[in-house]
Amino acid sequence: MRGESLSGPPPRRIGIRDVAQRAGVAISTVSKVFSGKGEVMPALRMRVLTAAAELGYQPNSIAQSLRRGATDLIGFVASDLSDPFSAEIVAGAEFILRPAGYALLVMSSNHEPETDAANVRYLNSRRVDAMLVSPSREDDRGLLAALAEFDGPIVAIESEFRSHFPVDSVCADHRQGMRQAVDHLVRLGHRRIAALTGPLARRSGRERLAGFLESLRSHHCEQRGLPISTDHDAGAAEAEVLRLLDSAAPPTALLAGGLALLTGTLRALHKRELAPGRDLALIGWDDGPLAELSVPPIAVVDRDPRGLGAAAAALALKRLGHRGTGDGEPAHVEVHPARFIARASCGSGIDHDIQFGGLAHG
């Protein structure tokens, strides 16, 4: 019970030795019973179990970790934990990890690459068994060095380190999602399309860019496309979109690759009193209340963050099972689907309607 302020001999927390004594067996026997490793006769096992129950014994997992050389801890390194998308990933990972007896140590870098690296080093010093990383930038020297020092499984989420050293990755298929989105826009008659891809220092940004260019090329209008890479930040997106809208030839369609970018984009549109679906076409990333409940609803490329987190966790567990750094199978990139959801924010098409006229040829 809490709050006992009696003074006296410090009541050392009861350990395995107390149980052993009470049950009249050796310490190692108690250990066997609890770890379930060796065989121990039912009668004795019962004696131990009741003794433990009577004393309220709980194994000290710190001591276990020290002895076994495993902490049953998985580190999670993200650029921004408060981003709903990251939060979902964490939830998905925890969903897999907890039943397996692992707990999650989370750290956020607030988009500072050096902090990502520092976090990895910290988790290393805490001896986590594996790491799940979704860093601010993949190419930070410090981060790469820190990761290289760690000798447990590393799983990258929505990013990729294969070029530097073998690390498993779990990614959504942004390229495919982007292609579907752009195809849709082109079909509606759009040619001058701007895409906020997000940072190219992450695989997601690069894949969005690649999909964007591929789709435009296949429609023979790549020279009209406006790929734009900004930080994953609403303010940056807003400024960029305002610049686009105020330019001589503003785009007729906008793609915003992530919740923060969509938020910034919408702010810019509000400022210029432009409505998606009426004045221009808009496609966001990641479905959620904002996209779903906007008026009109906003088309999105949707991915499954929970699934990504769960898959990353499962991969880490698999590697841990094989008890090797990267010895077993080679590192591979697991690509999850991203699917385009058409909604009214794309309007009804530029050829059949004059709605986009004001901007289309401005």
Add this chain to the structure above:
Amino acid sequence: MRGESLSGPPPRRIGIRDVAQRAGVAISTVSKVFSGKGEVMPALRMRVLTAAAELGYQPNSIAQSLRRGATDLIGFVASDLSDPFSAEIVAGAEFILRPAGYALLVMSSNHEPETDAANVRYLNSRRVDAMLVSPSREDDRGLLAALAEFDGPIVAIESEFRSHFPVDSVCADHRQGMRQAVDHLVRLGHRRIAALTGPLARRSGRERLAGFLESLRSHHCEQRGLPISTDHDAGAAEAEVLRLLDSAAPPTALLAGGLALLTGTLRALHKRELAPGRDLALIGWDDGPLAELSVPPIAVVDRDPRGLGAAAAALALKRLGHRGTGDGEPAHVEVHPARFIARASCGSGIDHDIQFGGLAHG
């Protein structure tokens, strides 16, 4: 470096003893240098430091934990980590904890009270130094029992356990926020006001209810109020709002106490093709892209989740500093402001405009 598949003597990770040997000093001296506790002559300290650097020595924090009896780990127990509000709390807590040398162990219960209790027990067995809890229900027997077994500082977030045993709390002032919101609605002419308070098993829900009733009473129209308590779940809110809208005397104003409830409410309004600010007044909780960028923007009672998380972490650290369970000062509830932000979703008033007529007296 990673990926060395050479076989040979298992290259035991280098420990304090290796450093001691290389520096030609005793183990205890190395310990002193690293822990910074005792005095050690500059020259020797330098020898130790260089030896450690050359070997790439990193103290084993597991062994430290075992010896020191502290893990430098803080547990975080939430009902739903993927809720953006919880995610912000975690981020705020981490912001304070990390510079202090602590890391966060997060666990989510998916709104299952038993899982909350299990998570607390798990964190206890992992010997976390303190816990931050924001559970599904405050009154779950299992949870209370599990918390009682833990003998470190516990800080409740947006909930309260004082009635059961002394535990610090950090809460937003929902009562005040709700009063401001309802005052505003009444001033606009609304009388039949429905409030989705969220579960009453949490302090936030109870405070919202109290504020709601207080405000109505002060305006002498409490008999027209419709307080409604649902799970913190969009589906439940949607169903409840649909029921309200389809009732004989539907409310002219709606209050939704949380992001999930606001989401459900908006879904219901869309289904009935009702627009906030035109057909009825709507006030949500927790500002964010959804409220800010809706058309019209949605009035909210806003709180500072990051601040709550940071405050909770700071409280825990303070308790840890005093090195006592609850001995030092008595447990207290730290109330943070919640402020009402008026926006167009409230309309321009029921007396000056017929906009609400269709529903107001239906």
Add this chain to the structure above:
DNA sequence: AACGTTTCGCGAAACGTTTCGCGATGCTAT
């Protein structure tokens, strides 16, 4: 009846730190 084989409990040695008390060294003061 003697021997080989299995079964299963026991003691002791780790795991990598921190901390405590002791003693050696160098200094000040008389």
Add this chain to the structure above:
DNA sequence: ATAGCATCGCGAAACGTTTCGCGAAACGTT
């Protein structure tokens, strides 16, 4: 010159487990 006193490095004992090898018993075989 020597007693007294800090200063500071050293060895050893913990912290609470797991694991390894040993030996005692119990069994089956010839």
